[in-house]
Amino acid sequence: xxxxxxxxxxxxxxxxxxxxxxxxxxxxxxxxxxxxxxxxxxxxxxxxxxxxxxxxxxxxxxxxxxxxxxxxxxxxxxxxxxxxxxxxxxxxxxxxxxxxxxxxxxxxxxxxxxxxxxxxxxxxxxxxxxxxxxxxxxxxxxxxxxxxxxxxxxxxxxxxxxxxxxxxxxxxxxxxxxxxxxxxxxxxxxxxxxxxxxxxxxxxxxxxxxxxxxxxxxxxxxxxxxxxxxxxxxxxxxxxxxxxxxxxxxxxxxxxxxxxxxxxxxxxxxxxxxxxxxxxxxxxxxxxxxxxxxxxxxxxxxxxxxxxxxxxxxxxxxxxxxxxxxxxxxxxxxxxxxxxxxxxxxxxxxxxxxxxxxxxxxxxxxxxxxxxxxxxxxxxxxxxx
Numbered sequence: 001x002x003x004x005x006x007x008x009x010x011x012x013x014x015x016x017x018x019x020x021x022x023x024x025x026x027x028x029x030x031x032x033x034x035x036x037x038x039x040x041x042x043x044x045x046x047x048x049x050x051x052x053x054x055x056x057x058x059x060x061x062x063x064x065x066x067x068x069x070x071x072x073x074x075x076x077x078x079x080x081x082x083x084x085x086x087x088x089x090x091x092x093x094x095x096x097x098x099x100x101x102x103x104x105x106x107x108x109x110x111x112x113x114x115x116x117x118x119x120x121x122x123x124x125x126x127x128x129x130x131x132x133x134x135x136x137x138x139x140x141x142x143x144x145x146x147x148x149x150x151x152x153x154x155x156x157x158x159x160x161x162x163x164x165x166x167x168x169x170x171x172x173x174x175x176x177x178x179x180x181x182x183x184x185x186x187x188x189x190x191x192x193x194x195x196x197x198x199x200x201x202x203x204x205x206x207x208x209x210x211x212x213x214x215x216x217x218x219x220x221x222x223x224x225x226x227x228x229x230x231x232x233x234x235x236x237x238x239x240x241x242x243x244x245x246x247x248x249x250x251x252x253x254x255x256x257x258x259x260x261x262x263x264x265x266x267x268x269x270x271x272x273x274x275x276x277x278x279x280x281x282x283x284x285x286x287x288x289x290x291x292x293x294x295x296x297x298x299x300x301x302x303x304x305x306x307x308x309x310x311x312x313x314x315x316x317x318x319x320x321x322x323x324x325x326x327x328x329x330x331x332x333x334x335x336x337x338x339x340x341x342x343x344x345x346x347x348x349x350x351x352x353x354x355x356x357x358x359x360x361x362x363x364x365x366x367x368x369x370x371x372x373x374x375x376x377x378x379x380x381x382x383x384x385x
Contacts, residue, residue: 144219145201153217153234156241157200161221166192174235174242175359183245197223203231211357217241226252228301233356246358247271247298256297259335260305263344267336271356272296275328279306284345291316293323293348295333307335309348322354330356 017024146154156172163169166187170176173183204218214236222229230251233244250256256270272295279292290308297303309316323329334350 142197142200144199146219147202147205149207150202150205150217153205153215153236153241154200154202154219156234157219157221157232157243160243161195161197164193169245171239172242173245174237176242178359179245186249195223196225197221200232211355213237215241231298233358244358247356251298251301254297254301254303256295257303260346263337263339265337267334267349269332269334269352270295271298271358272331272333273298273328274323274331274333274351276323276325277306279308283343284308285340285343291319305346307333307346307348315348315350319351322351329354332356332358 142158144154144158160169160172163172166183169192170180170183173179199222200219202217203220204216206216209216212235216236217234219232219234220229221232230248232248234241235244236242250271255268256272259268259270274293274295277292277294279287279290284290287308289311291311293307293309294304295307296305309319311317323331331351332353332355333348334352335346336349338345338347
């Protein structure tokens with residue numbers, strides 16, 4: 001039986017070898033080449049006496065006959081390629097169109113362009129430190145779009161922005177005596193020189209407003225250093241138009257947004273747009289007994305957040321009539337952070353004004369003398385927040 005098994009196994013191996021003989025031979029030839037075959041690559045033998053290199057390379061024939069006989073490569077012609085336009089002499093009308101047009105005294109839309117004094121970019125910009133003055137770009141002219149009747153307000157705005165220092169800026173600041181202490185604190189950490197802008201335009205002019213003693217003007221001011229244009233409000237006084245510095249700095253530095261970044265002690269005052277809203281989250285406790293309001297800074301800044309007031313408080317009852325559902329009100333509000341365990345939110349603690357007039361009449365104390373800093377603006381200091 002053993003011998004029969006060996007014979008059958010040998011026969012099976014022989015049959016398999018016959019059937020797969022070609023692949024087996026390729027493998028054998030690949031890895032076990034015959035010894036008598038010549039190598040695939042033959043290295044040239046070194047030349048014992050090489051000829052000089054100058055004998056192998058001859059100088060090109062630069063004779064006129066050889067150059068003329070040598071064929072040149074011609075560019076390929078594309079029949080679909082249009083012919084290049086020919087340069088023509090400009091007409092007198094085209095030459096006149098290239099010249100700058102003189103500024104008309106009254107454009108069709110009724111707006112004038114008021115050039116400002118040169119300003120050095122890099123001053124009082126959030127993106128540029130004070131030491132960047134030496135690297136500032138050349139001074140530029142800023143054009144202000146304004147109507148004829150708004151031109152005095154535009155001139156005052158430009159003087160305010162181009163002021164060289166705090167002392168000069170106070171001459172064009174509304175309620176300068178009250179604002180001076182706030183401005184001095186503010187400019188301890190901010191440069192007080194010219195404020196670089198790129199464009200400005202008159203948004204509104206109210207010759208006879210209900211608040212204040214003179215005409216009101218609002219300009220939209222743009223700068224590359226600001227993400228959004230900033231509204232600047234002015235009021236006409238006996239010394240001409242003056243700028244509401246407090247609201248300008250608040251909007252420019254986006255103080256409201258910084259106030260909501262982290263918890264802090266004490267109340268703060270802001271110019272906001274305010275409207276009633278519903279609140280469905282669980283981040284604030286006992287919301288059934290609270291009224292919710294959406295507040296945000298001046299447009300076009302789209303920032304929006306929610307504050308709360310107790311329904312049973314005196315303020316909550318007053319606001320039911322003062323700010324009803326569906327009303328959009330521009331007001332000055334007092335806000336304060338509240339913390340309860342791990343929860344914290346911002347509470348509306350006062351609405352002293354349903355307008356943005358930053359300098360109300362100065363209240364008098366028991367002595368009958370006006371206080372140095374009116375209570376209405378004491379919380380509006382844009383410093384340290």
